[in-house]
Amino acid sequence: MTAALRLKLENIVKEYPGCRANDGIDLTVEAGEIHALLGENGAGKSTLMKVIYGVVQPDEGRMLWNGHEVRVSSPAQARSMGIGMVFQHFSLFETLTVAENIALSLPPFEARDRKRLDERIREVSERYGMALDPRRYVSTLSVGERQRVEIVRCLIQESTLLILDEPTSVLTPQEVSSLFATLRQLASEGCSILFISHKLEEVRNLCHNATVLRQGRVSGDCRPAEVSANDIARLMVGNDTPISTQVPAAEPGEVLLNVSALEWKSNDPFGTSLKKVALELRKGEIVGIAGVAGNGQDELLKALSGEILVDTGRISLGGENIENLAPDQRRDLGVAIVPEERLGRGAVPDMTLADNALLTASGQGLVERGLIRFGRVREFSREVIRRFGVRCNGENSTAGSLSGGNLQKYIIGREALQNPRLLVASHPTWGVDVGSAVAIHEALVQLRDEGAAIVLISEDLDELYQLCNRLGALCDGRLSPLAPTSELSIEQLGQWMAGEFESAEVSDVAA
Amino acid sequence: MLLLERRPVDSSLMKWASPLLALILTIITGFCLFLSMGKDPVEGLKFFFITPISDLMGLAELGLKMAPLLLCAAGLTVCYRAKLWNIGAEGHFLMGALGASITAVWLVDADGFWVLPVVLLSGTLAGMLWAAVASGLKTHLHCNEILTTIMLNYIALNLLLYVVHGPLKDPYGFGFPQSVMFADSALLPALIPGTRLHLGLAFGLLAAVVVWVLFARSFIGFQLNVVGQDHRAAAFAGFGARRLTWFAFLVGGATAGLAGASEVTGPIGQLVPQVSPGYGYTAIIVVFLGRMHALGIVVASALLALTFIGGEMLQIAMNMPKAVTGLFQGLLLFYLLTCDAFIHYRIRLKRPARQTTMAAKTASGEA
Numbered sequence: 001m002t003a004a005l006r007l008k009l010e011n012i013v014k015e016y017p018g019c020r021a022n023d024g025i026d027l028t029v030e031a032g033e034i035h036a037l038l039g040e041n042g043a044g045k046s047t048l049m050k051v052i053y054g055v056v057q058p059d060e061g062r063m064l065w066n067g068h069e070v071r072v073s074s075p076a077q078a079r080s081m082g083i084g085m086v087f088q089h090f091s092l093f094e095t096l097t098v099a100e101n102i103a104l105s106l107p108p109f110e111a112r113d114r115k116r117l118d119e120r121i122r123e124v125s126e127r128y129g130m131a132l133d134p135r136r137y138v139s140t141l142s143v144g145e146r147q148r149v150e151i152v153r154c155l156i157q158e159s160t161l162l163i164l165d166e167p168t169s170v171l172t173p174q175e176v177s178s179l180f181a182t183l184r185q186l187a188s189e190g191c192s193i194l195f196i197s198h199k200l201e202e203v204r205n206l207c208h209n210a211t212v213l214r215q216g217r218v219s220g221d222c223r224p225a226e227v228s229a230n231d232i233a234r235l236m237v238g239n240d241t242p243i244s245t246q247v248p249a250a251e252p253g254e255v256l257l258n259v260s261a262l263e264w265k266s267n268d269p270f271g272t273s274l275k276k277v278a279l280e281l282r283k284g285e286i287v288g289i290a291g292v293a294g295n296g297q298d299e300l301l302k303a304l305s306g307e308i309l310v311d312t313g314r315i316s317l318g319g320e321n322i323e324n325l326a327p328d329q330r331r332d333l334g335v336a337i338v339p340e341e342r343l344g345r346g347a348v349p350d351m352t353l354a355d356n357a358l359l360t361a362s363g364q365g366l367v368e369r370g371l372i373r374f375g376r377v378r379e380f381s382r383e384v385i386r387r388f389g390v391r392c393n394g395e396n397s398t399a400g401s402l403s404g405g406n407l408q409k410y411i412i413g414r415e416a417l418q419n420p421r422l423l424v425a426s427h428p429t430w431g432v433d434v435g436s437a438v439a440i441h442e443a444l445v446q447l448r449d450e451g452a453a454i455v456l457i458s459e460d461l462d463e464l465y466q467l468c469n470r471l472g473a474l475c476d477g478r479l480s481p482l483a484p485t486s487e488l489s490i491e492q493l494g495q496w497m498a499g500e501f502e503s504a505e506v507s508d509v510a511a
Numbered sequence: 512m513l514l515l516e517r518r519p520v521d522s523s524l525m526k527w528a529s530p531l532l533a534l535i536l537t538i539i540t541g542f543c544l545f546l547s548m549g550k551d552p553v554e555g556l557k558f559f560f561i562t563p564i565s566d567l568m569g570l571a572e573l574g575l576k577m578a579p580l581l582l583c584a585a586g587l588t589v590c591y592r593a594k595l596w597n598i599g600a601e602g603h604f605l606m607g608a609l610g611a612s613i614t615a616v617w618l619v620d621a622d623g624f625w626v627l628p629v630v631l632l633s634g635t636l637a638g639m640l641w642a643a644v645a646s647g648l649k650t651h652l653h654c655n656e657i658l659t660t661i662m663l664n665y666i667a668l669n670l671l672l673y674v675v676h677g678p679l680k681d682p683y684g685f686g687f688p689q690s691v692m693f694a695d696s697a698l699l700p701a702l703i704p705g706t707r708l709h710l711g712l713a714f715g716l717l718a719a720v721v722v723w724v725l726f727a728r729s730f731i732g733f734q735l736n737v738v739g740q741d742h743r744a745a746a747f748a749g750f751g752a753r754r755l756t757w758f759a760f761l762v763g764g765a766t767a768g769l770a771g772a773s774e775v776t777g778p779i780g781q782l783v784p785q786v787s788p789g790y791g792y793t794a795i796i797v798v799f800l801g802r803m804h805a806l807g808i809v810v811a812s813a814l815l816a817l818t819f820i821g822g823e824m825l826q827i828a829m830n831m832p833k834a835v836t837g838l839f840q841g842l843l844l845f846y847l848l849t850c851d852a853f854i855h856y857r858i859r860l861k862r863p864a865r866q867t868t869m870a871a872k873t874a875s876g877e878a
Contacts, residue, residue, distance in 0.1 A: 328749030337747070349741070355733070358733060360747075370731060
């Protein structure tokens, strides 16, 4: 048995109706290796992981585990073989404790001895520098701590291959470095790690080897530390796509949006309440709001859009108080919103693109005396598709049939064509291919240059630093002060993301 | 092993084939049922489906039963598109009949062209009032509309029974629980002279046209569709769910109320306890069978109207119990819902994966 070779995939093919998600993929992971799996969304990373973890069966190809050919027919089997996986969206019960959550995935004879299990959790978590209290309820844990629960769960099952799906997207910079320390320690003890990401700097920092996927095929293998991020990006996107935008500086104008002492109490016991949020936004500037997911980003967006009405506080747009207005009334005043969920909020999946234009653009002369002007709706929709390069089969394709990037371009275009005074965009490039992300960034910058004020809520720090005039962070529903991007170090921002700041009352260092 | 697998795209063929398939399965089951009861199945089905509509008189009767079904179904379509599961058409219908009757009895000595519109309008308003109760409970107290509308149906029925046994009882009616006969000026004119078919069918067809325009052309119809398909997108767009709920319920109440008013001013001509054989409930089947589409509900209401007449025909001709109508309606809905599963799902044959698991076990054992 060649102990060094932990996992070997040969010619893996997985076909879905209308799409060859994996098209002859080879991959090898050695014992103790941290191996990156890179690629844009839709490149086939998720499918490949599901094949390895036994969620789906490949149509063709062989999988060798420690030198033996295997067919993994279920995740349970994968776990019993020693493959552990941490999904991007955690599979934890919030109403149960850490130990109970871990016990659920163990065989009954191990799960029954709870005292022993508590000890093992403490032992494993301390050994790898991931402090965890087994008795705490998951609902009280931060996102970073929840991820630890998932990793500890894999380790207690004695996994020898750990698959991590975009593990850093939910972490602050400080949490990322502590996660990396843990992963390096694990690797040094012989555990193999498959690290799925699209953040190139992290991969260069952490991984020994990388396999890059593009459109279901392997487009290259490399040693990430030895090549530039640009070279890896080229492998990911191909040669004909621009990789980034140059953002010229902007000259902000007068104050457009003034939010002060915003308070909103969540009804959901696991939701986030907004606390004393204050912010000031000028025409022609982009303000970025960083933060780990679930710290009030969605609530802030909804408070600005009118989907929730705040309990107290003031939102004034160009001197007009709008905090009591409904979403459509605010839109008539020039407020445009790009929500985080493209499907199921920004667009109705089963409706056509034309119908989805009507969702927010009805005020653009698309409706007259209560009747829909279908000709104009189609025209508007075609204009969005043309101007923003949305790849689709015309305005009659359903929203659900578009790729994430194309649908996002459509949604941004739909809002941009309405000439908004204020645009609030949440995670506009999340899960979007690089080409679309560039187009979206350009659209935002153009809107800014036309004098719109933009609030950009994002977890992607590169994006925030690239586009924003001023930056702040949300933590537990509180907003940090906003500082000019050029004066804000990433360490400082990381501390803000972790909640280390004074109340936002004294915020707004004007740009 | 048979596996129910989600289709990548919903089947649009199946969407329209499903009602036909359900009808065929209902007929087959009916066939077997007749057999098991020792009746001649071919004759039974003929009496049920064909005899009732073999002459003009029969067709007129069909239209007569179609009218209330179509009216109720048109209103329910508006609700169901927005996924508001209003089961209360029966209650709206009864209140409509009651409201119209009270006005008609009050105006029994009046004469003039205005009497009928006033009577119909009061029925419509009574239906809307009843729907408004459920709507208010839903929008302000978050009560589940399925439960409130069902309960309100029973309250409406008992209210009607009380009135017809009490205040509105004809003092010269030999103690029968029924109102006086309405004045001629309060009665709907016949559509085809010599038959009982009245103007109510025209109301029904008009309602279907309105529903068609509403969903094919109007912005509010679009908003209702969005609320039904994706309430988060509706909230994002600012399509007020509360406002649309009121709209849908009031339309549902109005059409069913008008249906009730047309029933007492049409074929019956007075208020009686058995004013509805369950039109409001049957209309639910009509809406689903008609795919929540204007044209679909016209066809479906004709079919369901047939089950009422066919059931009566079987009672007379073959001595079958009255329950046969409900049985056929129930079968139809049951098969429809079953067949509808195949819009989203398909059946696939799966081969067992036993050997592979063994191979993996040995491999992991050695690892």
